[in-house]
Amino acid sequence: xxxxxxxxxxxxxxxxxxxxxxxxxxxxxxxxxxxxxxxxxxxxxxxxxxxxxxxxxxxxxxxxxxxxxxxxxxxxxxxxxxxxxxxx
Numbered sequence: 433x434x435x436x437x438x439x440x441x442x443x444x445x446x447x448x449x450x451x452x453x454x455x456x457x458x459x460x461x462x463x464x465x466x467x468x469x470x471x472x473x474x475x476x477x478x479x480x481x482x483x484x485x486x487x488x489x490x491x492x493x494x495x496x497x498x499x500x501x502x503x504x505x506x507x508x509x510x511x512x513x514x515x516x517x518x519x520x
Contacts, residue, residue: 434493442493445486452481 434442456474459465465474 434489438489442486442489445482445489448481449478449483449486452478 456465456477459470460467
């Protein structure tokens with residue numbers, strides 16, 4: 433989860449990057465921009481919007497392991513299984 437103190441900045445970066453990527457996707461699809469000649473401009477533009485900061489914030493929010501695979505919450509609970517089987 434993104435820290436509360438970073439939430440506004442994160443949301444702004446996410447919105448700006450998403451809008452930029454969507455706009456350029458349209459350009460590439462319609463042919464008004466070329467993947468061959470305009471790709472570097474696209475990469476530079478998305479980097480200028482703070483892509484590195486956005487990715488760093490995203491990775492920090494996920495932590496080292498996005499999902500705790502060691503949690504006992506993921507282990508089957510015999511009482512719950514018995515109850516679910518009784519619903520047949």
